[in-house]
Amino acid sequence: MKFMNNALSTLIAEHITEQIITGVLKSGDKLVEHIYAEKYSTSRAPVREAIYLLAIAGLVERIPRKGAIVKDYTEDEIYDLLEIRNMLENMGMDRIKKKGIDNVLLKEMNQLFEEMKKVEDVYSYTQLNHSFHMCLIKMSKSEMINDMYSRLGWPLLKIQSNSFTNEGNIEKSILEHEIIIKLLEQQNFTELSVVLSKHNRDVISSIQKKTRS
DSSP states (O other), X not given: OOOSOOSHHHHHHHHXXXXXXXXXXXXXXXXXXXXXXXXXXXXXXXXXXXXXXXXXXXXXXXETTTEEEEOOOOHXXXXXXXXXXXXXXXXXXXXXXXXXXXXXXXXXHHHHHHHHHHOOSHHHHHHHHXXXXXXXXXXXXOHHHHHHHHTTHHHHHHHHHHHHTSTTHHHHHHHHHHHHHHHHHXXXXXXXXHXXXXXXXXXXXXXXXXXXX
């Protein structure tokens, strides 16, 4: 995912986003404006704009008398977000079942899957994983489903990234995505819905183990 323009504020926002997704910045960490202003040799105005973009994206929140901090998500919020994702993907499956497989998007999913097997860092894997699932959503040919799924955006990537940092989770994810592709090729939508639901439940379980450890 990318922010929408190439302004300096966008570049700063993307830098901070990478720090959040990779865990360099953790939930509750304060964003110190002058540090980013010095790093990019600029005034604080573009930094404030970047923080504004991150707040809109759901990665940062402003706390009165404390400033901007990396947003934390409760277990309920994580559960709700993943349930919405699961619901939208299942709706997408229903549309694909009626309209058929888009072989161009299926080919793109295969290409993304090959890249997923090669990358070694969590940030790149998380981005590729999101692109893979977006192909599934696009295949539904529903602008409404696509729009709603896109709104999950960066918070979804942050949650997934946290899950992927657990040992063995990327390897497990790769196996699951291989199954997703095979089931799509077989047009086995019933089993595919089951796999996608389990995929999301496993993310919830992984996050719960991490927060309680």
